[in-house]
Amino acid sequence: MNRLSFRPRPLDIHKKLPIVKSARELEDDEPTLALRAAPPVLRHSQPEPAADGEAHPTSSKKNVQEIPTPQYDDVDTYERDYTRTFAQPTSYIRARGARAEIGEFVEYDLDNEDEDWLEDYNNERKNLNPEKLEVLLFKLETLDHKARERAGIITPTFLGPIPVILQLDSAMEALQYLSIRYAVFQAVYNYWKSKRERWQKPILRRLQPPPPVNDTNPYNVFRPREKAYRLHTRRMQRRENSVQSFDKLRVVRRNLEQAKTLMGALIKREERKRETMECEVHLRRIQMRYKHEAHLIDDGIALSGLQQAGSSEDDYADSDDTANEQPYVRSVAFHPRFPDNKLSAVPPLRLKRELKRRPHQNGWLFKRVPEMRDPEEPVMLFTRPIDPDKLKMAGIRPPLDPPIDSGTTAPPFRWQARIGRGGRIIFDRWNPFLQVPVGQETNHRPSLPEG
């Protein structure tokens, strides 16, 4: 089988590749494809030489060692010229800024021309020493540069001959502090000026403007960049002020305004929704109460019950038991766990649970005020009465009468059943004295975790 015609899938750099530790594994019955770097990603500055065999690493290595390089030698005067005055600090050295900017370092070094002229000028005498000449030439250069700056004729790149503006007397005045004899100063000034005229540019390299960007002469170097380099970020484009960016900004502004309007509308809508919700809640509460009232009226309890509710509310306000009974009296929106005392402040007409009483009649229907019945009203199952027959059938009986203490006999308790939280069946005992279904403190709850 010709395996070479089979082309492997391209390698996915994100996919984990198994590492095979034994070469023998790869030499099994299935011949594997060794992948050579086909077109090498890297290219030399010269193409892969075919005949010379330089492409092969080992032979090139041999060539490397055989390739001769130019020589080097020691400098005899090194030890003398470079003094042992460097004390390396223990912490890493920090840069202190370019010398040109701080202090009075004389950047200029005499060149051959200067030295020759000086030798000539001194002529066996000691009119001027080289260091002084260096300082003078340096100062003349910087003063002239400043003068040209003030005159506004400094060009960022080299565009033509650069003239000397500095005059002898202003130079003399500025450099008085060097205490140079006038004649000497004049000689130096003239020499410098003539050199400048020959060079057509400053003699101090730092002050020479760079070649213009479009200069194609290969011998000219260090051209400036065409425009200020900006950090390449996504914002780069938008920093330019142009018609394009203006249009874009306009569009952005319009979008933002539309968004703002939308948001405003949204807010209004949500507010309305909330109001609607509150209305509904209120409505429900009224409905509940009303239904309950209707029920009570049926049973003949009505207002008296209400009043009792009003007074007994306080009694039961702190009772632990209250926390656990939720019934439908509470408005739907409230969280079942809210303790009663918080809700005592709520509408005073709210009925307490103990007043709800479910007779055992069969088929008692939850009377509703017809016009209040909302077809969309959610069916609250736990408000449905409990059918005692069904209870019996299910085998659920009211709890046994508690043991009688102190010998007194008590009439059997009467119970009423209801559905409590979580679908638990709760039997509320009627108040033995009042013979009304009161149940708070005497409740017998078959199974409630909280006490």
Next chain:
Amino acid sequence: MGSMEASTAPENGTAAAAAAGASTACNGAAASNGGGVERRLRSSAASASWASHLPLEVGTRVMCRWRDQKLHPVKVIERRKSSTSSSPADYEYYVHYTEFNRRLDEWVKLEQLDLETVETDVDEKVEDKATSLKMTRHQKRKIDETHVEQGHEELDAASLREHEEFTKVKNIAKIELGRYEIDTWYFSPFPPEYNDSPKLFFCEFCLNFMKRKEQLQRHMKKCDLKHPPGDEIYRSGTLSMFEVDGKKNKVYGQNLCYLAKLFLDHKTLYYDVDLFLFYVLCECDDRGCHMVGYFSKEKHSEESYNLACILTLPPYQRKGYGKFLIAFSYELSKKEGKVGTPERPLSDLGLLSYRGYWTRVLLEILKKHKSNISIKELSDMTAIKADDILSTLQSLDLIQYRKGQHVICADPKVLDRHLKAAGRGGLEVDVSKLIWTPYKEQG
């Protein structure tokens, strides 16, 4: 730019000369030696009166006595009248040793040439054809150059020829830098007033250059710089690394470029140093921190280059500094959280050195790694670009395709063999001694 000189040699962890032009020389030799022999046989029979050939024309081929006292074939590149002699026939000739890289080109005197071996046929055309054949395989140079020190990245034939044309003669033959007097390797575009100097004297610390020794000595009396003008970001033993911002220290940056160009063939100084950082490696003693090598890096690279130019100075080659510089460039990349790659094109030796580094790093990981691994994970661990990882593993035959998927072969014996071939690592980078935060543009 990516011209790699003198920073690495695979075998003994040294900095051998990077022969950016090596292939040119070798290929040219291959072509011309074959033809040359023929021509020599022809012309030596004909030219008994060699004296009539003086002065020799540019393009002449002849045998020349080299520093090893043996005769080697050369081609005359340039000639000039000897300043000391009055005789019109007394010329000096700038010759290119055809067996070697351009860096060994030099001015020789007539007596070094064996005139019996002069060939009069000027085979410029043959050479050009050879050159153009090679070059047409390259792509066009990018027009939008945004880097200083652009290598002859994807140069077309004309540009390369142009480059070689204006750089064909070394302008400065020797330099003095600190402890050493060094023969230069290539032309460097110093300001025109320096072009007539056979030797330049560099201040070891601020890298200012002068034409006479006395000028340097005078300069040393006032120059108080004892180390590169930047922040020291690494120090381990006597080895220190300084980071110099080209914008803040423009003159130093330019001086460094002029100096480096003397030893790098395809570096160009077209644009200014503003957008570069220079990492200068130094050996420190009681005289100061002496530069042994450096590498430059763009402040912002669009192509995720983590290195532009790299150089170990000739007296410090073959000591592991070059490999240190490569490893250091990757440590910086790791700190930046970016993958990096050297600027292209790499010289053939540059490629070898980098392959050596990549091989060592990747194979060490593969030796220890237990489960499977993706190329991307390797890249994240080492800051080496995925392409470079792939080409390295593929060139070592370590990626195989079996049962419908790629696998990496990591047989310890095979890996050890490759590691041995890749050569020793250079001086190690102790990351705990690197105190550095990535460059941030200021306000």
